[in-house]
Amino acid sequence: xxxxxxxxxxxxxxxxxxxxxxxxxxxxxxxxxxxxxxxxxxxxxxxxxxxxxxxxxxxxxxxxxxxxxxxxxxxxxxxxxxxxxxxxxxxxxxxxxxxxxxxxxxxxxxxxxxxxxxxxxxxxxxxxxxxxxxxxxxxxxxxxxxxxxxxxxxxxxxxxxxxxxxxxxxxxxxxxxxxxxxxxxxxxxxxxxxxxxxxxxxxxxxxxxxxxxxxxxxxxxxxxxxxxxxxxxxxxxxxxxxxxxxxxxxxxxxxxxxxxxxxxxxxxxxxxxxxxxxxxxxxxxxxxxxxxxxxxxxxxxxxxxxxxxxxxxxxxxxxxxxxxxxxxxxxxxxxxxxxxxxxxxxxxxxxxxxxxxxxxxxxxxxxxxxxxxxxxxxxxxxxxxxxxxxxxxxxxxxxxxxxxxxxxxxxxxxxxxxxxxxxxxxxxxxxxxxxxxxxxxxxxxxxxxxxxxxxxxxxxxxxxxxxxxxxxxxxxxxxxxxxxxxxxxxxxxxxxxxxxxxxxxxxxxxxxxxxxxxxxxxxxxxxxxxxxxxxxxxxxxxxxxxxxxxxxxxxxxxxxxxxxxxxxxxxxxxxxxxxxxxxxxxxxxxxxxxxxxxxxxxxxxxxxxxxxxxxxxxxxxxxxxxxxxxxxxxxxxxxxxxxxxxxxxxxxxxxxxxxxxxxxxxxxxxxxxxxxxxxxxxxxxxxxxxxxxxxxxxxxxxxxxxxxxxxxxxxxxxxxxxxxxxxxxxxxxxxxxxxxxxxxxxxxxxxxxxxxxxxxxxxxx
Numbered sequence: 001x002x003x004x005x006x007x008x009x010x011x012x013x014x015x016x017x018x019x020x021x022x023x024x025x026x027x028x029x030x031x032x033x034x035x036x037x038x039x040x041x042x043x044x045x046x047x048x049x050x051x052x053x054x055x056x057x058x059x060x061x062x063x064x065x066x067x068x069x070x071x072x073x074x075x076x077x078x079x080x081x082x083x084x085x086x087x088x089x090x091x092x093x094x095x096x097x098x099x100x101x102x103x104x105x106x107x108x109x110x111x112x113x114x115x116x117x118x119x120x121x122x123x124x125x126x127x128x129x130x131x132x133x134x135x136x137x138x139x140x141x142x143x144x145x146x147x148x149x150x151x152x153x154x155x156x157x158x159x160x161x162x163x164x165x166x167x168x169x170x171x172x173x174x175x176x177x178x179x180x181x182x183x184x185x186x187x188x189x190x191x192x193x194x195x196x197x198x199x200x201x202x203x204x205x206x207x208x209x210x211x212x213x214x215x216x217x218x219x220x221x222x223x224x225x226x227x228x229x230x231x232x233x234x235x236x237x238x239x240x241x242x243x244x245x246x247x248x249x250x251x252x253x254x255x256x257x258x259x260x261x262x263x264x265x266x267x268x269x270x271x272x273x274x275x276x277x278x279x280x281x282x283x284x285x286x287x288x289x290x291x292x293x294x295x296x297x298x299x300x301x302x303x304x305x306x307x308x309x310x311x312x313x314x315x316x317x318x319x320x321x322x323x324x325x326x327x328x329x330x331x332x333x334x335x336x337x338x339x340x341x342x343x344x345x346x347x348x349x350x351x352x353x354x355x356x357x358x359x360x361x362x363x364x365x366x367x368x369x370x371x372x373x374x375x376x377x378x379x380x381x382x383x384x385x386x387x388x389x390x391x392x393x394x395x396x397x398x399x400x401x402x403x404x405x406x407x408x409x410x411x412x413x414x415x416x417x418x419x420x421x422x423x424x425x426x427x428x429x430x431x432x433x434x435x436x437x438x439x440x441x442x443x444x445x446x447x448x449x450x451x452x453x454x455x456x457x458x459x460x461x462x463x464x465x466x467x468x469x470x471x472x473x474x475x476x477x478x479x480x481x482x483x484x485x486x487x488x489x490x491x492x493x494x495x496x497x498x499x500x501x502x503x504x505x506x507x508x509x510x511x512x513x514x515x516x517x518x519x520x521x522x523x524x525x526x527x528x529x530x531x532x533x534x535x536x537x538x539x540x541x542x543x544x545x546x547x548x549x550x551x552x553x554x555x556x557x558x559x560x561x562x563x564x565x566x567x568x569x570x571x572x573x574x575x576x577x578x579x580x581x582x583x584x585x586x587x588x589x590x591x592x593x594x595x596x597x598x599x600x601x602x603x604x605x606x607x608x609x610x611x612x613x614x615x616x617x618x619x620x621x622x623x624x625x626x627x628x629x630x631x632x633x634x635x636x637x638x639x640x641x642x643x644x645x646x647x648x649x650x651x652x653x654x655x656x657x658x659x660x661x662x663x664x665x666x667x668x669x670x671x672x673x674x675x676x677x678x679x680x681x682x683x684x685x686x687x688x689x690x691x692x693x694x695x696x697x698x699x700x701x702x703x704x705x706x707x708x709x710x711x712x713x714x715x716x717x718x719x720x721x722x723x724x725x726x727x728x729x730x731x732x733x734x735x736x737x738x739x740x741x742x743x744x745x746x747x748x749x750x751x752x753x754x755x756x757x758x759x760x761x762x763x764x765x
Contacts, residue, residue, distance in 0.1 A: 011040065011054040011087045014064075018078035019107045019396060020049045022152040024138030025075050026095050027180040029067070036063045039090035044098040044151045046456065054087055073139050073284070074109050076396065078425070095175060098151050107425075108144050108152060108454050110392050111228045111372065113286040113316035115140035117178065122318050128167070129187055133194050133210070133319045134366065138182045140284070144395055144430075145229045145370045146184060149453060154183040158367040165190035184366075192366035194319065199359055201351040210322045213362045218327065222246050224336050224350050224358035227317055229372025229391045229430070230343035231336030231350050233358060238329050243302040246332065249357040251339055255627040256304035258288045258311040258374065259330040260320060266329060270296050271310050276379040285392030286316035287375035298329045306622075306630075308637035313374065316392075319362070335373055340436040342443040345371050370450055371443060372430045380721045381728050383742050387719055388749060389417070390431040395454055397425035398743060398753065401502040404760030406459040408451070410472035411752035412489065413465070414628070415745070416440075418447055419752035420455045421760050426499065426753055427455050428744070435471040444471070463487055463759035465751070467517035485759040489516030489751065490527045491536040493714035496754030497746075498533070501712070501739040506532050508699055508708050508736075510727070513715035513747070514554075514609030514628075523547070525607025525715075528659065528698050530706060533761035539705070540651075540659030540698050542611065543567075544604040548595050553602075553610070557631045558582050558623040559592075560614035566596050568667035576671055582617060608691075608717045611663065618667070619674055619683050629716070635684050636720050644685035646693045651701065659701055661694055692726035696734050703736075713740040714754075716747035 016025070021044055029042040029051050038055040053060055064080075071077065114122070118135045121127040129135045136142070146158040154160060164172055168187050171179040179185045186192060196209040206212040213223055220242040223234045233250065235242040237259045247253060261267045264278060271291035273281070280289050290309040304310050313333070315321045324331060336344045336354055344350040345368040350361060376388040386393065402424060409419040411432075418429040429447045433440055452458055464476035466486045476484045493516075494509030509529040518524035519538075526542030546563045553559040561582050565573040574589040583589050595602055612632035616622045621638055622631040647669040650662040666687075673683050699711055711731055718724045724740065731738045744750040 007056050007058070009054065009056060009087065010060070011052060011085050012060055013083050013085050014051045014053070015048050015081045016051065016067075016077050017048040017080075017107075019074065019076040019109045021108075021150075022138070022143055022183055023074035023109050024072040024178070024180065024182075025049055027138070027175040028070075028072050028075070030093060030095055030175045032063050032066045032070075033093040036060075036066075038063060039093055040088070041090070041094045041096045043096045044153070046099070046151060050099075052085070052088070053093075054090060073115075074112055076107070078107070078399065098153055107397060108147060108150065108395050110285070110394055110396055111142050111145050112140050112284045112392065114318055114321070115284075118318075119321065122321065131322060132188050132191070133317075133322065133364070134184070134186050134192050135318050136182060136184050136186075137178045138180065139178065141182070141184050142228055144454075145368050145372050145391075146366070147454070148369060150456070152183060157183050158369050159184050159186070162186055162191055162366075192364050194362065194364045197351070197361040197363060199355070201361070204360075209362060210319060213360070214323060214327050216360055217323075217331065220245070221359040222249065222357065223360050223362055224344070224354050225319070225323075225333075225362045226347070226350070226364055226368070227320075228368070229370065230345045230368060231354070232333040233336045233354070235332045236328055237299040237303055237332045240300040240302060243300040243332060246334070246357075247302060250334075252334075253626040254305055254630065256307055256309070256311055257332050257334040258313060259299065259303060260313050260315060260324065260333040261330045262315065262321075262324040262328075264314075267291070267312055267314070269298060270294055270330065271312060274379065276382060276384070280377055280379065280384055281312070281314050285375065286313055287377040287386070287392060288313045290376070290378040290387075303332060306637070307633050311376065333374075340434050341439040342433060343371055343373050370430065371446070378721065381725050381740070385740075385742055385746070387745055387747065388415070388431050389428060389743070389745055394430045395427050397427045398500055399502070400424045400426055400499055400757065401504060404757065405461060405763045406457050407461045407463055407756045407760045407763065408459040409463040409752040409756035409759065410476055411465075411755065412748035413467070413470040413472060415748040416444065416472065417749050417752045418444075418451055419756040420451050420457060420459060421756040422455050422457055426756060427451065428753060431749060441471055444475070461485065461759055461763045463755035465489055465492070465517065465755070466519075483763070485762055487755045487758050488519060488536065490524055490529060490715070491531055492751045492754030492758060494529055494531040494536070494712050494754065495533055495758050496744055496750040497712040497714040497739055497741055498531075499753055499757045500741060500744045503710065503739060504533055506530055506706070506708050507710045507712045507739075508702050508706075509536070509712050509714065510695060510699070511715045512608045512713075512717035514607050514717075515605065518606075523603055523605040523607055525605060525609055526611070526661065527606070528702060530702070530708065531712075533757060534765065538658060539702050540661065542606040542608060542661045543663065544606050545610075546596050546599055546602045547605050547610065548592060548602045550601050550603055554613070554625075554628075556624050557613035557617040558584060560610055561617035561623075562592055563596055564611070564614040564618065564667050565671075566593070568664045568671075580618065580620075580671070580674065582623070584623070608715075612717070615670065615687055618670060619680050621680060621684075629719075632717070632720065635687075636722055638680045638684040639688050639722050640681065640685055644682065644689045646690040647686055649690060649694050651694075651697055659698055661698060666690055688720075688722045688726055691723060692730040695727050696730045699731060699736060700734060709736055711736045711738050713738065714746055714750070718746045
């Protein structure tokens with residue numbers, strides 16, 4: 001009886017949702033249907049891919065099992081709905097034209113590195129695409145960055161102006177070809193072209209622009225190179241003078257610059273690489289990966305001065321491979337922009353904005369429609385952790401545990417991103433950056449339009465930071481006909497961690513960063529919260545200390561060092577400061593003492609990032625900084641993973657029964673060790689260990705009060721690998737269940753996700 005039922009003919013309609021367009025999904029369905037002798041059709045729609053299959057029950061079961069088991073490399077099916085429908089008189093199985101009507105629910109694929117099949121063709125002299133800089137197929141190449149609208153069809157991309165030649169058209173129409181409906185499909189006959197321009201934008205006559213560009217790089221010239229999501233500024237990483245010249249022109253004094261290296265073998269000459277880091281480097285997403293430096297004379301010390309890591313990526317476009325094939329150990333590939341400005345994407349924009357920086361421009365005539373900077377990642381606690389989520393990852397959504405009403409979250413002021421929650425998916429924008437300049441704010445508005453377009457939504461619930469002066473907060477306040485929900489910065493951090501780990505209910509949240517607007521008007525940043533999706537309570541924090549001069553103290557950590565000494569030693573602090581040589585010449589310690597004592601233009605902070613800055617200045621690692629986080633990065637570089645004795649600290653409740661982490665004794669112990677001749681490495685290692693031990697002690701007291709055993713770690717300070725791994729180890733040893741970030745940045749780049757989920761949960765209630 002069972003076998004008879006299996007031979008019954010029926011017709012089933014499937015709707016596949018997720019990343020199912022522009023990734024070879026329809027030809028995949030076509031091939032499986034033909035293999036199982038099914039009739040019907042497959043079609044792109046705004047809400048996914050629709051397939052109607054007709055045949056025996058056994059054949060349909062086999063078809064669906066194969067769909068689940070054998071997805072194309074870039075496809076990600078998040079839902080399959082099905083219903084049995086009346087039979088139709090089909091003779092075969094077809095791929096039919098897209099349906100553009102209806103509500104959208106398609107997830108756009110991120111841009112993906114060139115695949116091995118295309119790479120093989122790129123270097124095959126017999127192939128018609130030999131050394132063609134725009135080779136791609138359904139398994140690789142541009143996606144998000146060339147899209148105008150959905151559905152993802154060629155006419156809706158920046159490839160619409162490149163009509164396919166006869167050979168490319170044949171590939172495009174053949175379901176058996178891996179370029180079937182590869183929307184960016186092209187060849188030297190019909191596709192985009194590459195050009196080399198001089199510093200004023202005049203075309204240089206050359207038969208081989210890439211070969212000429214290689215020669216210019218070898219001469220030490222600075223090139224602006226157009227890639228997938230924007231321009232890079234590039235020089236030979238082995239040419240010390242060229243790297244210095246680029247730094248000088250870009251006003252980037254010391255901040256590390258990323259390098260691109262041809263292959264893993266070359267990377268291993270420059271940095272230590274473990275198995276997980278290898279996987280991350282060679283993944284289709286191709287992020288910049290932070291790796292521990294080796295002593296090497298191959299590249300300039302000026303690439304990443306004073307820090308322990310190199311930011312390394314492998315090539316991800318055909319031109320990258322052609323540039324790096326045999327001439328360079330590494331190329332600097334840093335974002336083509338001025339300080340606090342977004343990355344350049346158009347040819348004209350690059351020539352104007354990079355005037356005086358780039359000597360030459362290697363451009364092409366395929367428009368970049370979406371700015372998308374390189375992603376940055378590291379391996380911490382054995383897991384991938386994204387520090388900047390952009391090219392290769394965006395706009396693939398984060399799957400949430402629950403569904404929420406549509407919400408738009410506007411993120412933070414630094415490392416800004418936006419987020420739209422739609423149902424149980426959270427869509428984060430590409431990295432926008434710090435909202436300090438008009439250009440960055442224009443990009444913020446550009447990103448708003450993009451996010452609404454690709455999610456086909458226009459939420460009327462808007463989430464923003466509680467800080468009244470943030471640009472993103474002002475944008476929210478100017479919107480009409482919407483409900484604005486203001487979210488405390490550190491609450492958003494913790495819920496961001498909860499959301500990506502798909503947990504709900506109460507957790508102990510450790511929010512550790514430089515600064516965030518506190519509910520008491522002070523700058524928060526080392527916070528111990530009880531939090532859930534809708535509310536939080538502050539149960540503990542680092543004791544407040546003064547930021548002498550306010551914003552100045554962030555750029556001049558010696559000021560924070562003086563404040564910490566005043567906290568630890570009282571009126572005798574200036575004598576200790578003099579012994580340690582902390583106060584610069586020309587600054588009167590008596591004046592500074594008055595500033596600290598009377599809090600003249602000197603707010604209170606509980607920021608852990610500021611504590612790192614102050615300790616770095618006390619032990620002589622860094623007294624002034626040229627970029628955010630520099631002192632903390634260099635202090636981490638002085639530390640190691642070896643066991644170190646923690647310094648003393650105290651935990652005392654204040655009048656409101658809030659636990660205060662008192663580090664006065666920690667500062668005194670650091671000074672004593674320094675005066676006793678202990679090394680920076682020993683002191684830094686003990687400082688890191690102290691924080692991990694203190695975190696556990698605070699959490700144990702909170703657990704005793706509340707019974708909560710789950711801990712979420714979030715905030716920019718957990719970019720510090722030693723702090724993160726040490727905290728996880730100590731907390732787990734104390735019996736806590738610990739959650740931290742992997743898919744979403746732990747820094748302010750993840751704030752928008754937390755904001756969106758909190759606002760969604762509030763609106764839902």
